[in-house]
Amino acid sequence: MEGKCNVDAELSDQISALLEPPSPNQGLGFSDESEPPCLKQEYFEELLKSRKCVGLKVKPESDLGKGVYADVEFGEGALVLKDQMLVGAQHSSNKVDCLVCSYCFRFIGSVELQIGRKIYLQELGLSSTDECASSPMDGLQDSSNDDHDNLGTCSSSDLKERIPLPKEIVASLMNGQLALPYSEQFALPSLVPCPGSCGEAYYCSKLCAGTDWDQSHSLLCTGEGSRAICREALMKFVEHANETNDIFLLAAKAIAFTILRYQKLKVYGLQGEHARRNGKSRSDFSLLLEAWKPMSMGFKRRWWECVALPEDVDCCDEVSFRKQIRDLASMSLQLLKEAIYDKECAPLFSLDIYGHIIGMFELNNLDLVVASPVEDYFLYIDDLPPDDKETAERITRPILDALGDDYSVCCQGSAFFPLQSCMNHSCQPNAKAFKRDEDRDGQATIIALRTILKGEEITVSYIDENLPLEDRRTQLADYGFECRCAKCKEEDQ
Ligand SMILES: C[S@@+](CC[C@H](N)C(=O)[O-])C[C@H]1O[C@@H](n2cnc3c(N)ncnc32)[C@H](O)[C@@H]1O
Structure with a gap:
């Protein structure tokens, strides 16, 4: 090998x-x-600016690696992000x-x-x-x-x-x-x-x-x-x-x-x-x-x-x-x-x-x-x-x-969508990709599924989150990880 x-x-x-x-x-x-700033942080700040994305932050080192966070409150149905592919x-x-x-x-x-x-x-x-x-x-x-x-x-x-x-x-x-x-x-x-x-x-x-x-x-x-x-x-x-x-x-x-x-x-x-x-x-x-x-x-x-x-x-x-x-x-x-x-x-x-x-x-x-x-x-x-x-x-x-x-x-x-790809998965997501009416070109569109408070991590589901725990685990294995979201932890007890 x-x-x-x-x-x-x-x-x-x-x-x-x-x-x-x-x-x-x-x-x-x-x-x-000369103590340089964190390059990852700087890169994502520039990217958010170039995409004219307001109200979002990419944290380079969260629990699950990188993650996207709300910097303002998003109401249910609000457009959180339109990401242009690289x-x-x-x-x-x-x-x-x-x-x-x-x-x-x-x-x-x-x-x-x-x-x-x-x-x-x-x-x-x-x-x-x-x-x-x-x-x-x-x-x-x-x-x-x-x-x-x-x-x-x-x-x-x-x-x-x-x-x-x-x-x-x-x-x-x-x-x-x-x-x-x-x-x-x-x-x-x-x-x-x-x-x-x-x-x-x-x-x-x-x-x-x-x-x-x-x-x-x-x-x-x-x-x-x-x-x-x-x-x-x-x-x-x-x-x-x-x-x-x-x-x-x-x-x-x-x-x-x-x-x-x-x-x-x-x-x-x-x-x-x-x-x-x-x-x-x-x-x-x-x-x-x-x-x-x-x-x-x-x-x-x-x-x-x-x-x-x-x-x-x-x-x-x-x-x-x-x-x-x-x-x-x-x-x-x-x-x-x-x-x-x-x-x-x-x-x-x-x-x-x-x-x-x-x-x-x-x-x-x-x-x-x-x-x-x-x-x-x-x-x-x-x-x-x-x-x-x-x-x-x-x-x-x-x-x-x-x-x-x-x-x-x-x-x-x-x-490869550089910002969307930083979003972690949750089996109880607060946002969703690909809302039908928004999807007229190849951009990734992320919409809030409920109110997302300032400071909350924005998560999407990579799979059908309504499946039973075991099926979710099997599907997420295709993405190469075991889910550590709150819903999985709770159902696992
Ligand atoms: C699309 S990336 C998301 C961004 C990633 N955290 C990073 O650092 O680039 C997907 C990877 O993030 C991690 N991840 C995302 N959601 C997770 C979750 N609910 N539980 C455990 N790991 C997760 C896994 O390593 C997964 O393969």
Whole structure:
């Protein structure tokens, strides 16, 4: 299990420094006399300010590690936090069902395009909802918890037989020739293609396209404008991730994000307070530490050590299972290295760092869910006055029949939300993520479930908190911890 690849062995000191929680003296050259402020605290204060979050505090060291606390009173139903993801990705299987902005995950195009594209891909046999084959990696394919019961249409059970639409109708939905009744009320942003011409990523605006390009996509784009060192290797990496576990795509984004941040820091230098405190002559490695800082704040363990054993794997096979997924990560990293390796950021290509990044996505309660406008559209038609409804349904009924029971699937993926990921779990939470109506883009929305007093810790539930104690324990084992909330302690006595 502990065999090391070259980068791991050669750069072990730098890798340890990257995995240590940021300490005030870490590679920054503080003199003993100047007592620097707590870097974690400072980082979160800046982050809260940049997110314009008022009334929240991140305490770096509470009973359960980091935790988020109320600095004002929040009334029941109040919006506690809207958190912007640092990196996120739509699940590969979900791409068939939803066409969304590759940066902010808003639905794009038009209701007609969403519907026509889904039916077209369904007819090609590509729909995620048609998949019934199982593989030993199934339990690892989607680290999402099932905390979205209120989004009932996310279900993928397809009970009714679909009635195909004529090909010309599907084509006219996709090319904009057929406008569905009342669809103008559900207008979506037009598609902006990827500037690197990969034909894979689309955006809701030039701003999203440019920001994604600068943050990670320029290195991960498979198109002609890509900055990857080998596009063929990149395509192989993507193919391997799609066939095994799409969490590798997210890990690649985290690495690309850090490399590009490093390159910017190197060119433009540090700004403001950091520059003043650290002087101008920072080493390349201390710049890498700085570039890595947003990722360093996430709660992490090695993926192959923390991932829960899937139900179809016997306990006696645990050692070989963990070795198998470590080998899988190692293969994925090898492909990524061939595609985007950067000598100055070499420690990022160690298996230890790769394992910790994947573990970070696995352990944090960080589902990405965006509700579908297609569902809203059909609900709107259903609510029309009887005469209007009858007229509209003459057109929409055959479309619903062609879509089947899964007529609307929400956008689903995984993401790293730097503030939400600091929220601890409670089986009696005072806040909740993903409130349906607030969820129109890929931001994490946290709402108070009851009055939260100033000074109270803000907690969410990572699972269905109404399950019996034993079931809760089993589910939380997937997150790698035994719950120490008041409800569990009380029920345990
Ligand atoms: C998403 S992180 C939450 C922030 C975390 N405390 C930190 O320091 O980054 C989840 C981790 O926090 C800890 N944790 C959260 N809620 C807990 C609870 N109710 N009981 C015990 N540990 C908890 C566990 O270690 C868990 O794996």
